[in-house]
Amino acid sequence: xKGCVCKKKVLMLASVASMIDQFNMPNIxxxxxxxxxxxxxCNFREGNTCDDKRVEKLKKTLQDLGVIWHMWDCPxxxxxxxxxxxxxxxxxKLTGRFSFAWMxxxxxxxxxxxxxxxxxxxxxxxxxxxxxxxxxxxxxxNWMLYYPVEKCLSYWTxxxxxxxxEDERLAKxxxxxxxxxxxxxxxxxxxxxxxxxxxxxPDQMAGEIRSDFRKKYGIPEHAxxxxxxxxxxxxxxxxxVLDALAGFLGKDVYYLICGQGAEREELQKKxxxxxxxxxxxxxxxQEDLVLFYQNxxxxxxxxLQEGLPVALMEAMAAGLPCVVxxxxxxRELIRNRRMRFAPDEPWQLxxxxxxxxxxxxYRAACGAExxxxxxxxxxxxxxxxxEKIYQEMARNENSGKPKMEK
Numbered sequence: 001x002k003g004c005v006c007k008k009k010v011l012m013l014a015s016v017a018s019m020i021d022q023f024n025m026p027n028i029x030x031x032x033x034x035x036x037x038x039x040x041x042c043n044f045r046e047g048n049t050c051d052d053k054r055v056e057k058l059k060k061t062l063q064d065l066g067v068i069w070h071m072w073d074c075p076x077x078x079x080x081x082x083x084x085x086x087x088x089x090x091x092x093k094l095t096g097r098f099s100f101a102w103m104x105x106x107x108x109x110x111x112x113x114x115x116x117x118x119x120x121x122x123x124x125x126x127x128x129x130x131x132x133x134x135x136x137x138x139x140x141x142n143w144m145l146y147y148p149v150e151k152c153l154s155y156w157t158x159x160x161x162x163x164x165x166e167d168e169r170l171a172k173x174x175x176x177x178x179x180x181x182x183x184x185x186x187x188x189x190x191x192x193x194x195x196x197x198x199x200x201x202p203d204q205m206a207g208e209i210r211s212d213f214r215k216k217y218g219i220p221e222h223a224x225x226x227x228x229x230x231x232x233x234x235x236x237x238x239x240x241v242l243d244a245l246a247g248f249l250g251k252d253v254y255y256l257i258c259g260q261g262a263e264r265e266e267l268q269k270k271x272x273x274x275x276x277x278x279x280x281x282x283x284x285x286q287e288d289l290v291l292f293y294q295n296x297x298x299x300x301x302x303x304l305q306e307g308l309p310v311a312l313m314e315a316m317a318a319g320l321p322c323v324v325x326x327x328x329x330x331r332e333l334i335r336n337r338r339m340r341f342a343p344d345e346p347w348q349l350x351x352x353x354x355x356x357x358x359x360x361x362y363r364a365a366c367g368a369e370x371x372x373x374x375x376x377x378x379x380x381x382x383x384x385x386x387e388k389i390y391q392e393m394a395r396n397e398n399s400g401k402p403k404m405e406k
Contacts, residue, residue: 007037015110017047041072053351091296131307185308187382193317227296229311232261243346293318321366
């Protein structure tokens, strides 16, 4: 059409829609502000950590923003070879149909397929690693399977974005990406979790709100609440909290879990076997977690593997004392060693939690420290870094390499 000014196109990819929803909406808005026509490709049907209602809401949000979304049958596991092949074929057609200036991809499987397609299509690419599967203390098979793939694909990566210091050091020392950046996670809205800058917790909440919340989940007024947020999967390791909770049997300590997943029945079975089923409450996927953070006494994050966990950052911003497994990502956020436990040692978890429950002043001090430390992970901090990365991509759309972060 005469006089038509066509926008340059960029493509955002992830294996599942929940990764777009939870981690990338600020990035998509940033792309739009830069004047791009933004496309999104992900699996809207399978593998998501959020419910179907939330996925439909995401689709509508994308449409309202003017983002063009594409169903991409990308699996979460590389073992699904047929689905991987189908997903690569879909991506090949998509990148042939549209001329993308560059792409931003993430997740191990989605990132691998996207970088292969980008290499052969000669499209420049940003890849965000939300936590390599190989890390200090990882099983040897992770290093055998994932490390060679990521190392090879790094040479087809213009910008490799990491979210923790361990991954950043490894990428800069051993990989061949054009540039390596580190961002402090995906960024959280600090204000959303700081409605009360002081005394943020169940003891300071309005009595009626506190009472209604506890009635909803069958938790007595005087009981203490341990809260976890995360998918019900083996990687999230909720089982170790159940073992520790058994040590508080009869002392009105309840464990509230927000999340959905395949391990729900196994967790319920274990709780029944330990005689603590009445003390374990599964709230399912929750779109708004503010009330949960407000009502909890202690946040417990027992994962076996993390990059830089969003839920933990949110709990820190809410001013909760946080007891975490001693793994990469968690260590970076919770610097107090006394708040960390070996992920396969429930007695260590019990000991830390018991100390916190016995001393309200200690709980408050730990929560205040976490609130202060969470300032480094606000959305404004992450946005500034992502803006620099995208500006470098925009400046080098036709040739050249982005600059290595100093």
